Amino acid sequence: MFLAWNEIKRNKLKFSLIIGVLIMISYLLFLLSGLASGLMNMNREAIDKWDADAIVLNKDANQTVEQSIFNKSKVENTYKQQTTLKQTGVIVSNGKQEENALLFGVKSDTFLLPKIIEGQKVSAENEVVADKTLKDKGFKIGDKLTLSQSDEKLKIVGFSESAKYNASPVLFSNDKTIQNINPSLAEDKTNTVVVKDKNWKQKSLDNDLEAIEIEKFIENLPGYQAQNLTLNFMITFLFIISATVIAIFLYVITLQKTNLFGVLKAQGFTNGYLAKVVLSQTFIIALIGTIIGLALTILTGFFLPDAVPIKFSFVTLAIYGIVLIMVSLIGSLFSILTIRKVDPLKAIS
Structure with a gap:
């Protein structure tokens, strides 16, 4: 972690670009999650208040x-x-x-x-x-x-x-x-x-009537499923974009440091240690980007007009933030595989 943080401080511009992209991705992700929750609430708010079966x-x-x-x-x-x-x-x-x-x-x-x-x-x-x-x-x-x-x-x-x-x-x-x-x-x-x-399923009805579970009834409201599927697809795609962006940036940075990794290997640093450095760097920049994106999202929520159907769930935001950091770590695996292939003799020759 010490080596990872020192390199980030010495290459502020390079890592700031990655953090900036992550801020934009996380900001959009959190806003979309709030919009998805808000639109879901608009459809089912009255029904949820019934507390019916x-x-x-x-x-x-x-x-x-x-x-x-x-x-x-x-x-x-x-x-x-x-x-x-x-x-x-x-x-x-x-x-x-x-x-x-x-x-x-x-x-x-x-x-x-x-x-x-x-x-x-x-x-x-x-x-x-x-x-x-x-x-x-x-x-x-x-x-x-x-x-x-x-x-x-x-x-x-x-x-x-x-x-x-x-x-x-x-x-x-x-x-x-x-x-x-x-x-x-x-x-x-x-x-x-x-x-x-609670025992509604055990009751008999006329042949021309049917009893439907409330949650199933909500899912079949006009436009409800299509709307949720669209927004969830966008959110999933943002996770994929995040992992891809991290993978590309770190891969390019790794290629630029091939000689450095070769020297470190020649000095006795193991592949496992260098992998930990890359994962630590990824965790730090993903954490910073996610926290700033979350802060901007909450700040934006105070200024949005009531007409905007947005509703933030801090549990959902926390889960999405953790997932965003995890997919960023997954994106860094390509760089770790590249480091493992570095030959110290070729790198320093």
Whole structure:
């Protein structure tokens, strides 16, 4: 480690270039991980707050809530804890701005309704509780909302915790309100039944219904898997780029020091010792690059607007940082193989 650090200090410019590239790679990697977490959260935030075990849908609905409609009596008292959920897409306007949102028809005492942070629960027809996302976009308590697809007008009476569903803000109303807007959701109908019951798989349902595990339901949300696969592919590719960059830089530096390694070997330094020097240098520059990249990422997070769907998990950042250092060490193996092939007699001749 001493020899490795001394060489880095004596060749600041050369090693600074490698560290600079690693900073950019780690910075982009950490930002992408935050973006991936943020986009995942946008899709599943409301569902995670349910803390449910399963969801019952019509088999012909392709696991999509809005396309699933069935009679509530088919699932009545089937599970230990269950509640109906009616859903319809709406475009709402408060006269100043327009927003795409989802309208949920739920009971006021249901576990589907997140914590109210301002105002009150729905107590009358055409009242809604909006999630915090709409508050951040300028909507406020008392706003009268017009709908593009209905003559009904809704009134915001409260705001809940942020509870986006499939990247859309949510308005929570009662069954009567959603029935007025979407007549197909009559009093005896529902889109789905959300279940809290660890033994849900043991319950029997009508042949035209199916119960789906919540995590599987989330994975089948429109665009969810494609989005995650794309971002994860980019993150994986960045790891590969990091290993490649380290390998190329260190390989070039090793070739430039072939004579030096030959002299060291002639003086009795073993291949194992020289390999440790290269690994130590790689660890130091990878650690410095990763820490600076992480610091820049956290600093950037303070200045990003709320509209950017980014969410940092320090556990994920730490794991990615460790993996980045490990792949950098793997990239240095090519240089170690080159050192092993150095012939002291040829190098000093």
